[in-house]
Amino acid sequence: SIPLSFFGGIGGASKNGILVKGSNYLEALNAVDTIVFDKTGTLTKGIFKVTSVVGMNNWSEQELLAYAAHAESFSNHPIALSIQKAYGQEVDGQRLTEQEEIPGMGIRVRIDGKSVLAGNGKLMESEQVDWKPVRALGSVVYLAVNGSFAGYIVISDELKPDSKKAIQELKRLGVSQTAMLTGDSKVVGEAIAREIGLDTVYSELLPHQKVEKLEELDKNRKGKGKLVFVGDGINDAPVLARADIGIAMGALGSDAAIEAADVVLMTDEPSKIVAAIRVARKTRSIVW
Ligand code: ADP
Numbered sequence: 001s002i003p004l005s006f007f008g009g010i011g012g013a014s015k016n017g018i019l020v021k022g023s024n025y026l027e028a029l030n031a032v033d034t035i036v037f038d039k040t041g042t043l044t045k046g047i048f049k050v051t052s053v054v055g056m057n058n059w060s061e062q063e064l065l066a067y068a069a070h071a072e073s074f075s076n077h078p079i080a081l082s083i084q085k086a087y088g089q090e091v092d093g094q095r096l097t098e099q100e101e102i103p104g105m106g107i108r109v110r111i112d113g114k115s116v117l118a119g120n121g122k123l124m125e126s127e128q129v130d131w132k133p134v135r136a137l138g139s140v141v142y143l144a145v146n147g148s149f150a151g152y153i154v155i156s157d158e159l160k161p162d163s164k165k166a167i168q169e170l171k172r173l174g175v176s177q178t179a180m181l182t183g184d185s186k187v188v189g190e191a192i193a194r195e196i197g198l199d200t201v202y203s204e205l206l207p208h209q210k211v212e213k214l215e216e217l218d219k220n221r222k223g224k225g226k227l228v229f230v231g232d233g234i235n236d237a238p239v240l241a242r243a244d245i246g247i248a249m250g251a252l253g254s255d256a257a258i259e260a261a262d263v264v265l266m267t268d269e270p271s272k273i274v275a276a277i278r279v280a281r282k283t284r285s286i287v288w
């Protein structure tokens with residue numbers, strides 16, 4: 001039987017905007033020693049803004065942005081939305097054929113009959129475009145038209161205001177390892193890890209590699225406590241399911257992530273993880 005105070009604990013958590021899907025997860029939150037975060041939408045706001053557009057090989061800024069906006073017009077990825085917003089005009093759907101979204105990489109479309117790629121370096125590599133990587137403190141979307149490099153767009157996200165403090169407090173509560181898994185570049189991943197004090201960061205991961213990295217990290221960790229994964233995206237559902245405790249950002253998170261999670265944070269604030277652990281400890285001290 002479940003001690004009554006666990007219901008009290010779950011109720012107390014829900015008053016803080018933390019939904020715990022069972023008393024076993026509340027109990028497990030007492031013994032967390034490793035927390036792994038997704039980046040976009042979890043530690044960062046997931047609100048991207050275009051900060052520069054650079055045309056190359058005779059492509060003007062305006063032309064490049066128009067092509068990018070057409071390519072991204074059917075995608076809901078935060079990167080796509082920021083490009084649509086920066087373009088600020090209606091897209092002419094008749095110019096578009098053969099739309100395809102490649103998870104963890106970008107977009108392949110036909111615009112005015114030309115083959116267009118918009119995505120990260122991995123996409124350029126896999127399509128053998130003669131391109132040049134750019135080091136920027138933001139996500140870089142490269143564009144290629146008919147196999148030739150046409151330029152790039154830099155898009156910046158912001159950290160959530162409480163991410164750094166949450167990491168500090170989790171360490172104070174005895175969490176021995178913090179890490180981040182991201183599909184974004186090494187430059188961005190490492191800058192964020194340094195800024196907020198994460199121990200480990202794995203960058204440039206495809207969605208399925210996130211599960212593999214979590215398993216690798218689980219096998220190699222020294223701690224014997226619970227492994228937590230915190231995420232928001234549709235790509236995160238398998239990782240949320242694989243962790244001992246999956247925590248989803250509930251406000252802007254995808255339905256698949258919320259479904260796969262054991263704990264849902266209604267306000268998307270990383271500091272709610274600290275609050276959840278505190279509620280769990282208080283609950284245990286009442287039960288025992
Ligand atoms: P994250 O792990 O940061 O949440 P995702 O798995 O959603 O990232 O995407 C990983 C990377 O794939 C992005 O950083 C971006 O480089 C690229 N990408 C994904 N979707 C798109 C898109 N619609 N347009 C351009 N690039 C994209």
Ligand code: MG
Pocket residue numbers: 038039040041232233
């Ligand atoms: Mg994400």
